[in-house]
Amino acid sequence: MSDPIIVCRCEDVTLQEVREWISRGYTSLEDLRRILRLGMGPCQGRTCIPIVQRELARMTGKSIDEIGSPTGRPPAVGVELGAFTSD
Amino acid sequence: MVSGELSKGLPKTADVVIVGSGVQGASIAYNLAKMGVRDVLVLDAGDLLTGSTGRCAAGIRAQWGGELNCKLAKASLDIFETLSDELGMDIGLHQGGYLIVAYLDSEFQQLKRNVQLQNSLGINSVILSHDEVKERFPALDISNAVGFTYHHRDGHADPFLTTLAYIEGAKRLGVNFYFRTKVTGIEARGDRVEGVQTSKGYISTKVVVNAAGPWARDIAQMVGLSIPVEPEAHEIVVTEPVPRILDPMVISFSGNFYMQQRPNGSFIMGMGPEPYAHPKDQYSLTWKFPYIMAQKVTKLLPALREVRLLRHWAGYYAVTPDRHPILGESRYVKGFYMSVGFSGHGFMLAPITGKLIAEMIIGKKPSIDVSSLRPERFEEGKLVFEPMVV
Ligand SMILES: Cc1cc2nc3c(=O)[nH]c(=O)nc-3n(C[C@H](O)[C@H](O)[C@H](O)COP(=O)(O)OP(=O)(O)OC[C@H]3O[C@@H](n4cnc5c(N)ncnc54)[C@H](O)[C@@H]3O)c2cc1C
Ligand code: FES
Numbered sequence: 105m106s107d108p109i110i111v112c113r114c115e116d117v118t119l120q121e122v123r124e125w126i127s128r129g130y131t132s133l134e135d136l137r138r139i140l141r142l143g144m145g146p147c148q149g150r151t152c153i154p155i156v157q158r159e160l161a162r163m164t165g166k167s168i169d170e171i172g173s174p175t176g177r178p179p180a181v182g183v184e185l186g187a188f189t190s191d
Numbered sequence: 192m193v194s195g196e197l198s199k200g201l202p203k204t205a206d207v208v209i210v211g212s213g214v215q216g217a218s219i220a221y222n223l224a225k226m227g228v229r230d231v232l233v234l235d236a237g238d239l240l241t242g243s244t245g246r247c248a249a250g251i252r253a254q255w256g257g258e259l260n261c262k263l264a265k266a267s268l269d270i271f272e273t274l275s276d277e278l279g280m281d282i283g284l285h286q287g288g289y290l291i292v293a294y295l296d297s298e299f300q301q302l303k304r305n306v307q308l309q310n311s312l313g314i315n316s317v318i319l320s321h322d323e324v325k326e327r328f329p330a331l332d333i334s335n336a337v338g339f340t341y342h343h344r345d346g347h348a349d350p351f352l353t354t355l356a357y358i359e360g361a362k363r364l365g366v367n368f369y370f371r372t373k374v375t376g377i378e379a380r381g382d383r384v385e386g387v388q389t390s391k392g393y394i395s396t397k398v399v400v401n402a403a404g405p406w407a408r409d410i411a412q413m414v415g416l417s418i419p420v421e422p423e424a425h426e427i428v429v430t431e432p433v434p435r436i437l438d439p440m441v442i443s444f445s446g447n448f449y450m451q452q453r454p455n456g457s458f459i460m461g462m463g464p465e466p467y468a469h470p471k472d473q474y475s476l477t478w479k480f481p482y483i484m485a486q487k488v489t490k491l492l493p494a495l496r497e498v499r500l501l502r503h504w505a506g507y508y509a510v511t512p513d514r515h516p517i518l519g520e521s522r523y524v525k526g527f528y529m530s531v532g533f534s535g536h537g538f539m540l541a542p543i544t545g546k547l548i549a550e551m552i553i554g555k556k557p558s559i560d561v562s563s564l565r566p567e568r569f570e571e572g573k574l575v576f577e578p579m580v581v
Contacts, residue, residue, distance in 0.1 A: 115455070128359075135239040138351050146431050146501065181503055185430070186496030188485035 111159075112152035114145020122156055126163050133160060133171055143174055201369060201391045206230035207398040207552060208387045210374045210410050213244035214350065214538055215530050216402035217357035218545025221278075224364035226553050231366045232396075234389060236373035239358075240351055242404045244538065246506025248427060248449060248459055249350040250440050251539040252289045253314045254342045256305040256578035260515070261312045262559055263543050268344055270542035280356035283349025285454050287438035290319070290328065291340045292491075294445045299338035301578055306340050316342035330436040330494055347440060347451060350538055357545075374403075377413040377527070384414070384526035398552060400528045405507035407517075407531035414524045418517060419569055420532040422507040424469050425461060426480045430498045432456030437492065448487045457501065460488055474505045508535040513574035518544060518564040519551060528552060529566055 108118040117140045125139050133156065136142055142156055143149025153174060160171050206228055209216045212235035220233050239245075251271060253264040275282050293299035302318075309316045319339040324331065333339075358368060369391070376388035377399055386395040401410045405422035432455050440451040450460040464471075467479040481500060489496050511517060511532035521527045530548045533540060547557045563575055 130239065132238055134241070138240045138245055139355060141351075144502070148501070181500050183481070184497055184499050185481075185485040185489055188482045189489050189496070 111155045112140070112142050112145065112149075114147055114152070115141040117142055117152065119155075119159070122159055123163070126160065131160065131164050133157065133174065136160070137174060149174060201372065201389065202232060202367070202394060203392075204230075205232040205394055205396045207232070207400065208394055208396045209233045209400040209402055210387075211235060211242065211402035211404055211406075212354075212358065212368055212370070213240070213242045213402065213404050214354045214357070214541040215244075215404070215533075215545065216400070217354050217361065218541040219400055219402060219530060219548045220366045220368075220545075221357045221361040221364070222545045222549035223552060224361050224366050226549050226555075228549075228553060229365055231361070232394065233358075233361075233366060233368045234372045234374055234387070235368070235370050236390075236406075238370055240354060242406075243506050243509065244350050244354055244404070246427070246504060247350050247538050248451070248461060249347045249353070249538050250289070250345075250442075250449065250451065251347055252342065252345040252440070254289055254291060254305065254309060254316050254340060254345060256301065256308070257576060258308065258312065259561070259563065259575065260577055261309055261314060263540055263561075264536075265312065265314050266559060267540050267543040270546070271348060272344075274348075274353070274356065274542060278356040278360040280352065280359060282353040282356050283454065284346065285348070286344055286346035287440065287451075288341055288343045289345035290324070290439040290441045292333070292336050292441060292443040292446060293338045294336055294443060296337055298445050302338065302340045305578070309342070314342060315344075316340055328437065328439065328441075330492055331441070332491060332493055341439065345440065347453075348538075353538075353541075357541075374410065374413070377410070379414050379524055379527075382523060382525050384524060396526075398526045398528065400530065400548065400552070402530050404531070404537070405509040407509055407529065411529065411531075414521070414527050416521055416524065416527070416566070418529070418531070418566060419512050420517070421471070421510050423464065423471050423510045424473060424475075424505045424507055425464055425535070426467065426469060426476060426503065426505045427459065427461035428481060428484060428503045429453075429460075429501050430458040430495070431501050433458075433498055436494055441491065446487065446491075448484070448491075450488050450492070458488075458495065458498065460484055462487070469505065476503055476505060508533075509537070510534045512569060514577055515564055515575045516540065516544065517566050518547060518561045519566060522565070522567050 514534040
């Protein structure tokens with residue numbers, strides 16, 4: 105067996121896993137995010153989402169535009185919890 | 192090219208149509224198929240896991256204060272423990288226990304009575320002293336707490352993996368799932384369900400199950416039933432992953448918080464909506480929430496001060512007046528079943544409630560008597576009491 109190709113380093117997801125779930129019929133980016141936790145890691149998908157968008161486009165014949173991008177993140181994100189407690 | 196479910200047309204008939212593919216709908220579908228019902232259809236207006244299930248903290252506890260909740264939660268826990276094997280897929284179960292913290296004397300008295308009840312029902316929860324908590328969970332600062340109870344089999348599972356495992360398990364037994372398919376009406380003739388109108392066509396069926404989570408009221412309305420299930424938005428945050436410092440889920444009713452470290456190292460935490468005044472029926476986020484949350488958890492777990500927030504979102508509890516679910520067939524509309532109104536604990540109960548609803552549908556006596564949770568209890572004024580909900 106060939107070595108797994110990691111697409112999401114933060115959440116340790118391989119290309120093989122992505123392909124497996126796409127071929128089970130889970131063909132939207134949101135589905136894959138929910139199933140595999142893609143884009144949920146510290147980089148919030150900067151690395152993995154573009155790769156998965158391309159793979160989805162290739163396997164489903166949709167365009168990157170049709171596949172879309174994940175929803176944005178709210179402002180408080182990225183801040184240390186301690187920063188909310190100093191008065 | 193992949194043939195997704197979109198390319199298949201919707202069937203014209205089904206034995207059972209389940210509205211909603213969250214953990215409830217998925218568990219009911221799997222249990223029905225396992226009991227031999229072949230022609231089961233699950234419809235969902237959204238994508239996979241876009242309802243409450245995909246937004247929840249997925250905590251599982253058997254530490255309840257009412258007898259029925261204890262029985263249901265224990266039965267569910269028993270199923271959770273073998274579910275990965277049964278469904279052939281990892282569900283991310285982690286049994287690090289639940290530590291319940293009391294900050295008030297009266298609250299601790301109640302917790303102690305609960306432990307007696309739990310023990311009498313086979314739930315081996317214990318009361319812990321300050322010293323015991325310090326020794327077992329040294330990262331916690333518990334100086335202002337009054338007392339603690341703990342149950343080692345409590346914990347959490349991954350809500351995505353658990354639901355997917357049910358969905359994939361059900362599919363293997365022949366159940367069909369249709370996403371992006373909205374139920375727009377339910378036909379009844381006399382007092383019987385006849386069929387379901389959807390955005391993709393009509394399906395005739397004698398049995399419809401309402402598993403629509405926070406939208407359950409709208410589905411009941413389609414057969415003329417008015418049920419008291421209100422959506423109530425709760426916010427929740429998750430941090431970046433850090434090395435493991437906390438095993439149990441820590442919750443407090445008077446402290447109004449819950450917090451747990453996930454297997455990947457990130458902390459997930461939330462509280463009831465009063466302090467941040469969240470609008471009940473919106474997914475919007477309030478700026479106050481991270482402030483109040485941070486005050487609470489950095490006091491309890493000082494090591495969290497240096498940990499960054501990663502995501503912040505909101506989801507709905509589906510709340511009933513007595514904070515117990517509505518389980519069973521409507522007395523007025525035959526063939527219309529409900530598994531709704533879980534009031535913030537529908538993830539942990541799904542393994543058992545899915546089984547109970549399936550038993551009712553095939554005409555078997557439910558393995559736990561849940562007749563007190565019948566849909567009509569509100570109009571009868573027979574509410575069920577539970578002292579242990581946030
Ligand atoms: C922040 C938060 C934390 C929580 N923490 C916990 C916890 O620690 N432990 C616990 O046990 N529970 C917890 N819960 C509660 C738990 O999430 C819910 O009780 C549970 O997920 C309910 O599952 P469900 O399948 O009934 O609903 P949902 O997952 O909401 O599924 C309902 C589905 O119905 C579909 N639907 C609605 N209307 C229609 C229609 N007209 N046609 C077709 N489909 C439709 C929706 O698209 C949705 O997918 C929490 C909830 C929140 C919000
Ligand atoms: S690489 Fe996927 S979230 Fe960072």
